[in-house]
Amino acid sequence: MALTDVVKRFGAVTAVDHLDLVVPAGVCFGLLGPNGAGKSTTMRLLTGQAVADAGTVEVLGRSMPAESKVVRARSGVVPQVDNLDDELTVAENLGVYARLYGIARADRPAAIARGLELARLADRADTIADELSGGMRRRLLIARGLLHRPELVLLDEPTVGLDPQVRQQLWGQITAVRRDGATVVLTTHYIEEAERLCDEVAIVHRGTVVARGSPDRLIEATVGVEVLEVAGDGPSQRRTLLAAEQAGLPTRHTGTGVAVLGSEALEVAAGDGEGHAGRRRRATLEDVFVTLTGEELT
Amino acid sequence: MTTARLSDGPDPPAPAEGFEPGPATAAPSRFAVRAVLAVLWREWAVFRRVWFSTAFGSILEPVTYFIAFGFGFGALVAEVAGLSYLDFIATGAVAIGVLFSSIFPALINGYFRRKEQRLYDGVLAAPLSIPELVTGEALWNALRASVVACATVLVAIGFGVRPDPTVLLVPVITVVAGFAFAAAGAAFGAVMRSTHSFDMIIVGVIVPMYVVAGTFFPIDGLPPALAALAVANPLYHVVELLRAVTFGAPTGAVLGLHAAVVIVFGVVAWGVAVRLLRRAVID
Ligand SMILES: Nc1ncnc2c1ncn2[C@@H]1O[C@H](COP(=O)(O)OP(=O)(O)OP(=O)(O)O)[C@@H](O)[C@H]1O
Numbered sequence: 331m332a333l334t335d336v337v338k339r340f341g342a343v344t345a346v347d348h349l350d351l352v353v354p355a356g357v358c359f360g361l362l363g364p365n366g367a368g369k370s371t372t373m374r375l376l377t378g379q380a381v382a383d384a385g386t387v388e389v390l391g392r393s394m395p396a397e398s399k400v401v402r403a404r405s406g407v408v409p410q411v412d413n414l415d416d417e418l419t420v421a422e423n424l425g426v427y428a429r430l431y432g433i434a435r436a437d438r439p440a441a442i443a444r445g446l447e448l449a450r451l452a453d454r455a456d457t458i459a460d461e462l463s464g465g466m467r468r469r470l471l472i473a474r475g476l477l478h479r480p481e482l483v484l485l486d487e488p489t490v491g492l493d494p495q496v497r498q499q500l501w502g503q504i505t506a507v508r509r510d511g512a513t514v515v516l517t518t519h520y521i522e523e524a525e526r527l528c529d530e531v532a533i534v535h536r537g538t539v540v541a542r543g544s545p546d547r548l549i550e551a552t553v554g555v556e557v558l559e560v561a562g563d564g565p566s567q568r569r570t571l572l573a574a575e576q577a578g579l580p581t582r583h584t585g586t587g588v589a590v591l592g593s594e595a596l597e598v599a600a601g602d603g604e605g606h607a608g609r610r611r612r613a614t615l616e617d618v619f620v621t622l623t624g625e626e627l628t
Numbered sequence: 629m630t631t632a633r634l635s636d637g638p639d640p641p642a643p644a645e646g647f648e649p650g651p652a653t654a655a656p657s658r659f660a661v662r663a664v665l666a667v668l669w670r671e672w673a674v675f676r677r678v679w680f681s682t683a684f685g686s687i688l689e690p691v692t693y694f695i696a697f698g699f700g701f702g703a704l705v706a707e708v709a710g711l712s713y714l715d716f717i718a719t720g721a722v723a724i725g726v727l728f729s730s731i732f733p734a735l736i737n738g739y740f741r742r743k744e745q746r747l748y749d750g751v752l753a754a755p756l757s758i759p760e761l762v763t764g765e766a767l768w769n770a771l772r773a774s775v776v777a778c779a780t781v782l783v784a785i786g787f788g789v790r791p792d793p794t795v796l797l798v799p800v801i802t803v804v805a806g807f808a809f810a811a812a813g814a815a816f817g818a819v820m821r822s823t824h825s826f827d828m829i830i831v832g833v834i835v836p837m838y839v840v841a842g843t844f845f846p847i848d849g850l851p852p853a854l855a856a857l858a859v860a861n862p863l864y865h866v867v868e869l870l871r872a873v874t875f876g877a878p879t880g881a882v883l884g885l886h887a888a889v890v891i892v893f894g895v896v897a898w899g900v901a902v903r904l905l906r907r908a909v910i911d
C-alpha cells in the first residue's frame with residue numbers, strides 16, 4: 331500500500347495534505363491522530379470511496395480508484411460509522427456481503443457460520459440487526475468485513491465507544507486476523523489500542539504524517555522512557571519544573587497539572603537527593619503526539 | 629482456522645508466512661450479474677417478511693379507484709375515448725400502480741439508505757459498483773411494480789372488466805416502465821439533501837405526472853399546453869401501451885413509438901441516477 335503526495339480537499343478544508351505513506355504487506359499499521367486529522371478520509375481513499383485531488387494511491391499493487399473493484403474484493407472494511415442493515419437479521423447481513431464478495435454458493439453457509447462465530451452471535455443469527463446492542467453491532471460489523479478472509483483489513487476506529495471488555499474481544503478478533511497473515515490498517519484515538527496491536531504507527535496531524543515507526547521506538551526517540559506527572563501548582567511543582575528546565579526536558583500542561591517528559595533523566599540532573607514528588611508512568615504515544623504537534627490527542 | 633476471540637495479550641502475534649487464501653471468491657468483472665443478484669437477494673430477504681402488507685396495499689389501492697371512480701364517476705360518464713369508463717380507469721389504475729410502486733420506494737430508499745442508514749457506504753466498500761447497485765434496486769422495484777400491476781388487472785376483472793388475451797403482455801410493459809420510474813426515483817433520491825425535499829418532489833413531479841397522463845381522464849380535452857405536457861410525460865405512453873394491449877388490436881407503428889419513448893426515458897433515467905449517485909456517495 332502506497333500513498334504518494336496525496337491531497338484531498340473538501341471545499342476550503344484540506345482533509346489530506348501532501349500525505350506520503352507506505353505500508354508493507356503483513357503488518358498491523360495504526361493511524362493515530364486527533365479529530366479531523368484526516369484518518370477516515372485516508373481510509374476512504376484506500377477503497378476508492380474518496381478520490382484524491384492530487385497524488386497517487388496504490389493498494390495491493392493496484393492503482394486507485396481505477397482498479398478499486400479488484401481491491402475492494404480483496405479487502406475487508408469496517409467503517410467508523412455503523413452501517414449494518416437494520417431491516418435484515420444478523421445472518422442475512424452476513425449473507426448479503428457473502429454474495430457481494432462473490433463467495434461461491436457452496437462455501438456460503440460455512441463462511442456465514444464462521445462469521446457468526448467470530449461475532450459471537452451464533453445464537454442470535456435470526457435476530458433483526460436493529461435489536462442488537464452496541465457491542466454486538468460492532469462485533470457483527472467486524473465479522474462482516476472479515477467474512478471473505480481479506481488480504482487487507484481496514485478498520486476505522488473499530489472500538490470507539492465500547493466498554494473495555496468488548497474492546498478486548500475486538501482486539502482478539504483483530505489479533506486472529508493478523509495470525510492469518512492479513513495486512514491490517516486501523517485508525518484509533520486509543521493510545522493503548524495502538525500500542526498493543528500495531529507493529530507500526532503513523533501520527534497524523536492536519537492531513538499529514540508527522541512521525542512514524544514502531545510504538546516503542548517512536549516513544550523512546552521522541553519522549554524517552556518515563557513521564558513524571560505533578561498535580562496541582564504548589565511550590566514542589568515549581569521546583570520540579572525548574573529542575574526540568576535546567577535539565578532541558580520538555581514539559582507540558584495536562585489539565586490537572588504538569589508532566590515532565592523523559593523524567594528518568596531528572597533524578598540525575600536534580601542531584602539534590604530530594605527527588606521529585608508526583609506520579610511516574612511509562613511514556614506513551616500520547617506524549618509523542620503532544621510533543622510533536624503541541625496538541626492533545628482527543 | 630484461528631478464531632481466538634478473547635486474547636488480550638500485550639504482544640501482537642508475529643505475522644504469519646504468506647497469506648492463507650479465504651473461501652473461493654469470483655474475480656469481480658466490470659458489470660457483474662452476480663453483484664446485481666446480491667442486491668436483489670437483499671430486497672427479497674426483507675420482502676419475504678413484509679410481503680403481506682405490500683400485497684394488501686397493492687390490492688386495496690385499485691379497489692379504491694374502482695369503487696370511487698368506477699361507481700361514483702362512472703355513473704355520470706358512459707364512455708371515454710371509445711372505452712367504457714370502467715375499462716378506461718382500469719388501465720389508468722394499472723399505470724398508477726406501476727408508477728407509485730416503483731418511483732416512491734426508489735426515491736425514499738434512495739434517500740434513506742444513502743443518507744440515514746448509510747447502507748450504500750457499506751456495500752460500495754465491497755466489490756459492488758454504482759451501476760450494479762442502481763440496476764439491482766431498479767430491477768427489484770420493477771418486478772414488484774409488475775406484481776402490483778398484475779394484481780390490479782385481476783381486481784379489474786373482478787369488477788367486470790373483460791380484457792383481450794394480449795393483456796398477457798402487461799407484465800412486459802410494466803417491468804420496463806417500472807425500471808424506468810424506479811431509476812428516475814433513484815435519481816431524485818440521490819440529490820435530496822433532507823427529508824424536506826420529499827414534498828417538493830411529490831407535489832412538483834409525481835402528482836402532475838400521474839394526473840396529466842390520461843389515467844383518469846383523456847388528454848384530448850386538455851388545453852394545448854397541458855396536452856403537450858402529457859405527451860412529454862412517460863406515464864402517458866405507458867398508459868397508451870397498456871390500453872393497446874388490454875383492449876384490442878395493438879398497431880405496430882404506434883406501439884413502437886410509445887415503447888421507444890418509455891425505453892429511452894428508462895435509459896436516460898438510469899444514466900442520470902448512476903451519475904448523481906456517484907456524485908453523492910464518492911467524496
Ligand atoms: N464528506 C465530507 N465533506 C466535507 N468535509 C469533509 C467530508 N469528510 C471529511 N471532511 C472534513 O475533512 C477533515 C478530515 O475529516 P476525517 O473524517 O478524515 O477526520 P478523522 O481523522 O477521521 O477524524 P475523527 O477522528 O473525528 O474520525 C475534517 O475537517 C472534516 O470536516
Ligand SMILES: [Mg+2]
Binds near residue numbers: 410
Ligand atoms: Mg474518522
